[in-house]
Amino acid sequence: MKDARPCSIAGTLALVGEKYSLLVLREVSLGARRFDQLVRNTGAPRDVLATRLKRLVDAGVLEKVAYSDRPRRFEYRPTRAGLDLEPVLLTLMAWGDRHLNAGDRPMVLEHSGDHELVPVVTCAECGEEVAHDDVTAHPRAAGWTVTGPTAA
């Protein structure tokens, strides 16, 4: 997925935006780490899963660890970079819960063992929840002329 602009959103999507990649990350975060589990739980065709796993390992998001020699077998674990993608999964889930499955969520998350996790994006500087109107974009790289009448 090449983008016309230099952009971290596009860059991240180029890595994990292909079909099934984020579902693999979900599974691996939840503890399902073997090839056949990933096939079952994501629904990905085996060959597609194989290429995704290669890509994610190359990108340093997962690591392939042998859990048995003779027969040699592997599992896939999230690296630090992989765990750092959890916020993406949480915001995707929050949106789906609100706009797709409002009323009966397929899964509920518990936070610190004593309350429900309600994910919100806030600003680490001021602690406030981020609202659309409070954000202004400042391009630093070339290629960012926002050609629009309603440019933000």
Add this chain to the structure above:
Amino acid sequence: MKDARPCSIAGTLALVGEKYSLLVLREVSLGARRFDQLVRNTGAPRDVLATRLKRLVDAGVLEKVAYSDRPRRFEYRPTRAGLDLEPVLLTLMAWGDRHLNAGDRPMVLEHSGDHELVPVVTCAECGEEVAHDDVTAHPRAAGWTVTGPTAA
């Protein structure tokens, strides 16, 4: 993208996870709202863009508004549901900034006009930043046997 499990992450990705959809959302959020602008700024082929836009409008994420009759021309605006996807864009961008472009970010966001926006996912219940180890999953729907030795 059909998933083997009922899941809000998979559901959301089924809607906005196809190639270019989130880049379209980025552009529309930034103010670029016409067809040709979206072609230029996302790099999507025209026909792909046309199908993505139809899908996003059908899903209620964008709305198609005529800005001129005779010649009839349209722009695409984010709905509430569309703006609610901004947290996803912010977390994707944050990850890319940290793991892809560390050091020279292509774009910086300003918050409330007086400081840099540093997006973090927190829990609305307790206000704490969400760390991987503090989260436990509680499936509510069928299809969620986490078949793993290391199940979380």
Add this chain to the structure above:
DNA sequence: CTTGGCAAGTTTGAAAACCAAACCCACCAT
């Protein structure tokens, strides 16, 4: 009144990705 240009798509034909099913390999248990 014909030519040119712009915006928003649609059409076309070839290349790439996806898919399900079958296959392969190493090993272990029966």
Add this chain to the structure above:
DNA sequence: ATGGTGGGTTTGGTTTTCAAACTTGCCAAG
């Protein structure tokens, strides 16, 4: 030997993607 398991790779057919060319409706200039 036979069957089962885990982790893939191969095969062949369907679906998407792609870039480029084309279409439609309108206005402006020559």
